[in-house]
Amino acid sequence: MTRALVIVLDSFGLGAAPDAPRFGDVGADTFGHIAQWCVANGRPLRLPNLARLGLPQAARAASGQWPAGVERRAKPDGAFGAAAEVSLGKDTPSGHWELMGCPVAFDWGYFPKTDDPAASVFPPALMQRWLTACGLGGALGNCHASGTEIIERLGDEHLRTGWPVCYTSSDSVFQVAAHETHFGLDRLYAICTQAKTIFDEANIARVIARPFVGENGRYRRTAHRHDYTTPPPAPTLLDVLKHAGREVHGIGKISDIFAARGITHSRTGDGNAELCAQTLEAWRGCADGGLVFANLVDFDMLFGHRRDVAGYADALEAFDAFLPRLLAELGPGDLLALSADHGCDPTWPGSDHTREHVPLLFAGPAAPRGRDLGVRSTFADLGQTLAAHLHVEPLAHGKTCFVR
Incomplete structure (x- = not known):
């Protein structure tokens, strides 16, 4: 059996990206600052299962620092690394599309802030x-x-x-x-x-x-x-899989993000816990050669944008506690990938996304044990790795992280 399961921990950044100065995000570090806050408040962040997969090592590669108070394993069970974004924006569609092999090389239109609070921002x-x-x-x-x-x-x-x-x-x-x-x-x-x-x-x-x-x-x-x-400007891994007759299960807002393109099945839910349950159900019904692609929105929507550090920490620990149930569902040849689409540092000024590296964590029988993937130059390396794993044609962007 050869299947893939991707979970996007929406907004879970690992430290400022090389081009963070362009976005005013020098020093942003979603994971690092949450970990620091937890230590300062006498409740170190407990993520034993993510630590087993190499999350602390990925964070250190991205930010240059170990996350405060988070335990780490000398020999992680999976393959671990981080990635920087090449798309021009730090928005949700650009991040997700690039993860699936379609970087966004153009600027979106925006509504700039005005100095006059009474002025309208929309044309x-x-x-x-x-x-x-x-x-x-x-x-x-x-x-x-x-x-x-x-x-x-x-x-x-x-x-x-x-x-x-x-x-x-x-x-x-x-x-x-x-x-x-x-x-x-x-x-x-x-x-x-x-x-x-x-x-x-x-x-x-x-x-x-x-x-x-x-x-x-x-x-x-x-x-x-x-x-x-707006639909992606070029084919993504989802399009390639659907064209090849494979199943693509979108969980949460995935179908919306891709304008339903490349999706064969879709499930929604209210909050991370329900979305995790829907992910398990979709995975159990996913055919050989298929992909389950989930977005856990609470990290971003409820905690990142609202600058709720404690809530973000609680949500990370809840996902970590769920992870063993997910790993137990992986069969021979299956691959789990964990990543993010941008940062949203809850300690950062304002309430917007932050330009950061994202994690690339791979686990399951098809993931090489203890493989250090370093810092990748594009999110698209995730999509290219999945294309190789699922034995479909290579994507136009990205390099494979490993070949099994």
Whole structure:
């Protein structure tokens, strides 16, 4: 049996990338700073299973420092290393596409911050066309914001006016939040579909529907998020596998990130625990030669962007505790890969992604034991390694990390 399972620990960076100065991220280190915070607060980060796979060694290769208080094994069980990104942005689609062999060599359109907090960040002409097309009397927000903060601040006004809440970040994204019942989930999806066709003119990578529920100043986002994403500009490993008649199972927001291209089966879930359970179920049903590709979004959405160091640490320890269950499911010829799509250092100023190295950890019967992969020059080395493992045609970018 020859299958592959990839899990993206969304935003789990290992230290500033070589081009971090271009992004204002010199010194960012998601893993390293979480580990430091844990030691300073008397609760060293406990990641024994990730340590077995060589995570501390990967972090040291990327950042030059051992993560504080994290145990390490002299001889890791898997192959371990880190990778720097060549795509021009530090956004979610670019990171995922590059992991699957398709670096993004162009700049997305962005909505820059303004010095005037009352100024609109979205182009007025595009906004008016969108509002007219959707029959909306107006929109709230029109600013850079955290998704949780802005619905707390504007949720009541949204219910009063019926206007959607629109905001962005340092990513190339137009986000639209609306109440699931008062505004309607289908209606939210419809206006986001309309927004994608209009904001494509500004080369915006994603329009994201952000439904929420609640009343009277107390609101929470739900699991019914939907991303309307520009398709990858070239074939990815997912396309190659699907064309070869293989199964490709997308877990979490993977299908959205790839605009459903190259996906044969898709599962979603609310939070990391449910997504881990869905990953196990998909893996148990995955045919020989297939790929299961999962994204665990809580690291980024709940803890990185919200600068919740303790929550991020707890989530890492919860995933570490789940890892033995996953490893027990691997059969002869199977390969597990763990990586990330960018950083989101919860100790860093602001609430945006950080330009960092990401881990490349391989485990399972098909992974070489104790192999030091060093620091790779592109995320695409992951996709190329998987292509070789699954015996499909080589991808256009990346080099194999090892051949078994």
